[in-house]
Amino acid sequence: MAAEPPNARRAFLSVLAQALGAFAAALAVIPGLGFLAHPLRKQTIHGSDSPLRVANERDVKPGRPVRVTAVGPRQDAWMRLDKVTLGSLWLVRASENGPIKSFSTVCPHLGCGIDFDDKRGKFECTCHDSTFDLDGRCLGGPSPRGLDELETRIEGRDVLVRYRRFRVGSAKREPIG
Amino acid sequence: MSAGASPSPPSSKRPASLSATARLRGWLADRVGWADLHHALAGGTVPGGASLWHTLGSVAAGLFVLEAVTGIALATVYAPAANTAWPSVFYIQDQMTMGWFVRGLHSFGSSALIIVSGLHLLQVVLFGAYRRPREVNWMVGLAMLGLVLLFAISGYLLPWDQKGYWAKVVEATITGSAPVIGGAVQQVVQGGTAFGNLTLTHAYAFHALLLPAVFTGLLALHIYLFRRHGYTPRWSLTPEQVAARAVPAWPDQAVHNAAVGGLVLAVLALWTVVHHGAPLESPADPTSSYLARPEWYALPLFQLRMYFEGPLEIVATMIIPGVATALVFALPFLDGGRSRRPGSRPGVLGAVVVGVVALGALSAISLAKDARDPAFAKARAEEKLRTESAFALARKGIPASGDPFENDPMRRSRAVWDERCAGCHSLTGTGGDKGPDLKDYNSRAWIRGFLMEPDGPLHMGPAKLDKGMRAVDGTSDELDALTEYIYAETGAADVDQARVGRGRDLLSPKDCDTCHDFDGDGENDGPNLKGRGTQKWIAAVIADAGHGLLFGDRNKMPKFASKLTPADIADMASFVYALRAQK
Numbered sequence: 230m231a232a233e234p235p236n237a238r239r240a241f242l243s244v245l246a247q248a249l250g251a252f253a254a255a256l257a258v259i260p261g262l263g264f265l266a267h268p269l270r271k272q273t274i275h276g277s278d279s280p281l282r283v284a285n286e287r288d289v290k291p292g293r294p295v296r297v298t299a300v301g302p303r304q305d306a307w308m309r310l311d312k313v314t315l316g317s318l319w320l321v322r323a324s325e326n327g328p329i330k331s332f333s334t335v336c337p338h339l340g341c342g343i344d345f346d347d348k349r350g351k352f353e354c355t356c357h358d359s360t361f362d363l364d365g366r367c368l369g370g371p372s373p374r375g376l377d378e379l380e381t382r383i384e385g386r387d388v389l390v391r392y393r394r395f396r397v398g399s400a401k402r403e404p405i406g
Numbered sequence: 407m408s409a410g411a412s413p414s415p416p417s418s419k420r421p422a423s424l425s426a427t428a429r430l431r432g433w434l435a436d437r438v439g440w441a442d443l444h445h446a447l448a449g450g451t452v453p454g455g456a457s458l459w460h461t462l463g464s465v466a467a468g469l470f471v472l473e474a475v476t477g478i479a480l481a482t483v484y485a486p487a488a489n490t491a492w493p494s495v496f497y498i499q500d501q502m503t504m505g506w507f508v509r510g511l512h513s514f515g516s517s518a519l520i521i522v523s524g525l526h527l528l529q530v531v532l533f534g535a536y537r538r539p540r541e542v543n544w545m546v547g548l549a550m551l552g553l554v555l556l557f558a559i560s561g562y563l564l565p566w567d568q569k570g571y572w573a574k575v576v577e578a579t580i581t582g583s584a585p586v587i588g589g590a591v592q593q594v595v596q597g598g599t600a601f602g603n604l605t606l607t608h609a610y611a612f613h614a615l616l617l618p619a620v621f622t623g624l625l626a627l628h629i630y631l632f633r634r635h636g637y638t639p640r641w642s643l644t645p646e647q648v649a650a651r652a653v654p655a656w657p658d659q660a661v662h663n664a665a666v667g668g669l670v671l672a673v674l675a676l677w678t679v680v681h682h683g684a685p686l687e688s689p690a691d692p693t694s695s696y697l698a699r700p701e702w703y704a705l706p707l708f709q710l711r712m713y714f715e716g717p718l719e720i721v722a723t724m725i726i727p728g729v730a731t732a733l734v735f736a737l738p739f740l741d742g743g744r745s746r747r748p749g750s751r752p753g754v755l756g757a758v759v760v761g762v763v764a765l766g767a768l769s770a771i772s773l774a775k776d777a778r779d780p781a782f783a784k785a786r787a788e789e790k791l792r793t794e795s796a797f798a799l800a801r802k803g804i805p806a807s808g809d810p811f812e813n814d815p816m817r818r819s820r821a822v823w824d825e826r827c828a829g830c831h832s833l834t835g836t837g838g839d840k841g842p843d844l845k846d847y848n849s850r851a852w853i854r855g856f857l858m859e860p861d862g863p864l865h866m867g868p869a870k871l872d873k874g875m876r877a878v879d880g881t882s883d884e885l886d887a888l889t890e891y892i893y894a895e896t897g898a899a900d901v902d903q904a905r906v907g908r909g910r911d912l913l914s915p916k917d918c919d920t921c922h923d924f925d926g927d928g929e930n931d932g933p934n935l936k937g938r939g940t941q942k943w944i945a946a947v948i949a950d951a952g953h954g955l956l957f958g959d960r961n962k963m964p965k966f967a968s969k970l971t972p973a974d975i976a977d978m979a980s981f982v983y984a985l986r987a988q989k
Contacts, residue, residue, distance in 0.1 A: 242657035249664035253468060253671050257475040260508045264479035267502055306483075307497035308490075309803025 276315050277301035280382065280389035284320055287386060289329050294321045294345045294352075294363070296334065299392035315392045318379055319345065319352065321363050329383065331390050332365050332376040340397045343376065352376060373400045446633065448656040454639025455651040456658040459533070462526035463632070464663035465670055467625065469519040472671070473557070476512035477614060484564065486610035487603045489808030491566035492689040496800050496810075499686050506683030511674060513684030516558045518674050520703050523551050531737075531758050534746030535638035541738040543631035546624055548735055553621045555703065560613040562701060566606065568789060571690030572698035574609075575601065580723045601692070641746040687789055688796040689809065697785040699776070706768035730761065819981035822974060826966070830868075833985065837863040841963060848896045848939045848986040854889040869962055875932060878916055888912055896939030896986075929954035945979035 267273070281301045289295055299315045319332045332352070334343045341356035351368065352361035359370030366375045380391040396403040424432070435441055452460065483502070485494040498505035527547065530536055536544035563574040578601075582592035597604025637659075639648045653659070678684075700708050707727060714722040733740070743751035776782045800810035811817055823833075830840035837843050843864045846852050852864075860875040861867045878888060891909025894901040913919050923929070926936035934955045937943050946953065948970070952961035966975060 239654075239657055242661040246657045246661040246664040249661070249668040253472075253664070253667055256671050256675060257472045257511070260504050260511070261475050261479040263504050264482050264502070264508060267483070270503070304803050307493040307501070307800070307804050308806060310806055 273306050275304040276392060276394070277303065278391070280380070280391045281315075282387045283318065283331070283390045284388045285386050286329065286383055286388055289320045289322045289388065291322050291325050291327065292350070292363070294319045296320075296345070299390060301392065316394065317342075318390060318392070319343065319376075320381075320388060323363055329381055329388055330365070331379045331381045331388075332361075333379060333393070333395065335377065335394065335397065336372060337374045337377060337395070337397055337402075338370070338372040373398065374402060377402060444656070447629065448660055450633065450636060450655045451652045452637050452639075452655050452659045453648045453652045454637070454643050456653055456655075456662050457640075458662055458666065459529055459640075460637055460659055461663045461666040462522055462529055465667045466519060466522045466526055467629075468663075468667045469515055469522060469670070470621070470625065472515050472674075473512060473519060474618065476508050476515065477618075479508050480512055481614055484610075486564065486606040487808075488566065488601075488606060489806065491564060491606050491808075492686075493800065493804040493808050493810075495565040495567075495686055496797070496804070499683060500797060500801070507678055510678035510681065510683030513561075514674055514678055514681075516554075516561060517702070518670060519554055520558060522670065523554050527551060528758070528762070530638075531754070532748065533638045534641060534741075534743075534748075534751065536738045537741065537746065538738070540631070540635050540638075543628060543635065544738055545735055546628050546631065550621065550624050550628060552731075553617055553624070557613060557617050557621070558701065558703065560609045560617070563609050564606065564613065565686055566690050567687040568690055568694070568696045568792075569685075569687050569698070571601070571692070572696045573700050573704075574605075576698055576700070583720060584724060585720075638746075641748070686793070688792040689811075696789070697782060699772075702769065705772045706765045709768040709772040712772075733757075815977050816981055816984070819977045822970070822978060823981065826969070827978075830963070835864070838868050840868050842866060842869070844982060844985055846986060847982060848893075848898075850889050850893050852986075853892045854885055857885055857888055857892075871960055871962070874960070875921070878918075880912070880916060884912055884916070888916065888918075892935065892938065895935060895937055897937075897941075898986075927955070929958070931958070931960075933957055939983075941976075941979045941983045944982050945975050948975050948978055948982075 279301075281299050283297045283299055284295065296317055296319055298317045300312055301315050303310045303313050303315060317334045319334060321330050321332065322328070323330075332343070335341075336343050336354040336356070336359060338354060338357055338359055341354050343352050343361070344355050345351075346353045346360075349360075350363070352363075352365075353359070354370065354372065357371050359372035360368040361372070361376050362368055364375075365378055377393075377395045379393060382389050393404045396405050480498065483494055483498050483505075485491065495509070498509050500506075530544065530547070559577065563570045578592050578596055581595060582588045584591065593599060595605075595608065597606075597608040637655075643651070699705075707722070710726065711719060711722040714720075737754065741751060741754050743754065748755050795814070796810050799813040802810075802813045804810050805812045830838055832838040832843045833845050835843060835845040842856075855862065856865045857878040859865065859877055861871075861877075866874050878885060880888070887905050887909035889909070890902055890905040891913075894903075894906045913922075913924065921930055921932035923934045924936055926934060928934060947956055947963070949967040950965045951957050951963040952959070952965065957963070970978070
């Protein structure tokens with residue numbers, strides 16, 4: 230039976246069966262792909278846009294960077310967290326009574342943590358040995374840009390920082406929430 | 407051509423004029439042999455001709471694939487823990503584009519899979535396709551139907567909403583009632599002695615890992631055995647007709663399968679759109695008394711249990727379903743009929759008809775009973791309100807506890823109440839320790855009770871005021887009129903203006919105006935009653951009840967202006983104001 234020569238009717242039925250099968254597959258697969266693409270179309274994690282108190286101004290001594298954490302609200306998909314550690318940052322004061330700058334501890338190269346080397350007076354990435362000076366400029370190593378500076382201001386004695394994350398691995402500084 | 411496949415020989419003599427795609431296909435076919443795979447799945451012949459009867463197994467398999475694809479999509483978001491299950495499903499349902507559609511397809515698809523599998527089973531029974539040599543495949547198919555039900559039951563719990571939670575509580579308890587191993591099985595299924603995080607992780611691993619693995623294996627075995635035995639033609643055809651009408655399964659039967667499958671999927675998609683996806687009730691609340699009903703496929707068992715109380719319960723939950731299942735499994739060996747003709751198998755077909763009618767009748771009885779029951783309608787209406795409020799609160803972002811009701815200002819106010827107010831006031835209607843009972847505060851009944859007995863146990867009695875208000879002396883009509891007047895001051899909408907007017911005319915004759923002013927700025931012995939009971943007035947009492955416009959020197963309530971923030975006071979005022987609505 231199956232050996233009989235193909236005829237036009239069977240050819241048509243074959244195409245029809247495949248088309249109906251494709252319709253069925255599309256019904257399941259297209260919304261499924263939409264699910265996978267969800268994080269591309271919608272921001273699933275929001276940090277805080279408002280400045281967060283991270284330290285007392287007195288605690289930042291000239292030439293002695295301090296590492297502090299930014300604690301604030303975050304919306305993580307369905308969950309709203311009121312007080313969560315959003316990330317950490319280095320507070321740096323270049324000179325006595327000079328302004329305080331803050332740098333994200335996320336290395337712009339591949340996202341490792343930045344440490345401060347007391348002996349050499351330089352910031353250093355623990356993973357790939359990029360080094361940075363107290364102004365955040367890249368001195369050596371694979372990092373494509375300097376440390377990411379965060380918006381900082383002093384209110385009374387409080388150091389307030391607007392904590393952001395930036396895309397790593399590119400020369401351009403691009404905030405990602 | 408027999409069901410056994412002969413490998414296609416490598417085609418070496420191919421014309422050079424073939425297109426690039428055709429050459430690629432040929433290249434792949436030579437190496438992978440997908441023609442054989444296609445043949446293994448869809449080859450062979452259909453003796454007696456293609457038929458809609460033969461489509462059901464393929465449609466069920468197609469629905470299983472739909473469940474797998476949508477299930478994987480859902481798994482990219484779903485988080486199985488007690489504080490994340492409902493929130494993540496809420497996120498899918500409410501926040502993701504088309505999330506409700508995918509979840510709806512998955513949920514309604516499982517119902518469709520149960521229905522189509524059931525029809526497939528009935529078709530096999532009608533055609534006598536369980537008979538020699540297909541006994542093993544009959545049992546494999548039954549096991550698969552059991553797994554389909556386990557898929558549905560385990561999946562029902564995962565959203566951790568009221569209906570899923572409570573249905574599971576009942577099922578787990580029934581499991582635990584099984585002799586000997588029941589308790590241990592229940593504890594494993596629950597992941598402990600009570601419901602919690604491990605209940606969800608267990609159900610999820612079972613639903614999304616173990617069951618699919620076992621089911622896929624059985625499906626492969628089922629298809630292999632089916633291809634080995636082939637289609638069972640209609641009983642009414644003679645061997646000559648069966649041979650003469652035979653057609654190749656591809657594409658003749660395949661197009662039937664695809665057409666019915668496409669139709670089922672189209673109905674499923676339409677159903678999902680019309681219902682805007684599968685329902686998601688409010689988060690599981692173990693402290694509530696939810697009116698639990700199982701999903702439609704378990705309704706017959708639910709109703710059956712109604713007829714067996716106490717120690718006999720096990721007859722409905724274990725014995726009858728167990729014996730019925732065993733009989734169905736043994737069907738190929740119990741069927742003593744000479745041929746596949748229905749006429750020669752009256753016992754088998756009669757029993758199946760009785761069974762199907764019994765399932766339908768039990769479901770119908772249960773549905774009809776609930777439809778007539780006003781308590782059922784009330785419970786469902788209450789749950790609907792709770793669900794709407796849960797969704798509205800969840801849209802503000804769900805706290806880490808996973809309970810969207812924590813976003814409810816009333817919930818917070820209740821906590822403040824318990825801490826700050828409950829020491830003196832009661833909300834139960836049994837009387838406070840030092841202040842008025844505020845149950846149904848500001849209702850006509852509360853106000854009228856106050857006027858009749860200001861020093862009563864539900865009103866100012868517990869405060870033990872020195873020279874407090876005297877009871878109003880008047881007829882029932884006069885009390886109603888004064889009550890309506892005070893009631894109108896609270897800002898209530900449903901007031902009888904004529905009666906309010908009569909009440910106003912009584913203020914002087916009844917000596918109310920000796921102690922009270924009604925203009926909003928005169929200080930007197932008693933509180934100024936202008937706007938008494940409004941949220942603003944309640945807030946003023948909470949802030950400083952000893953103010954000259956309020957209770958003045960007689961006040962004994964602490965001043966909360968220095969203890970609570972203005973926002974808290976406003977929240978507490980709306981909490982107290984809302985007490986009237988509570989019944």
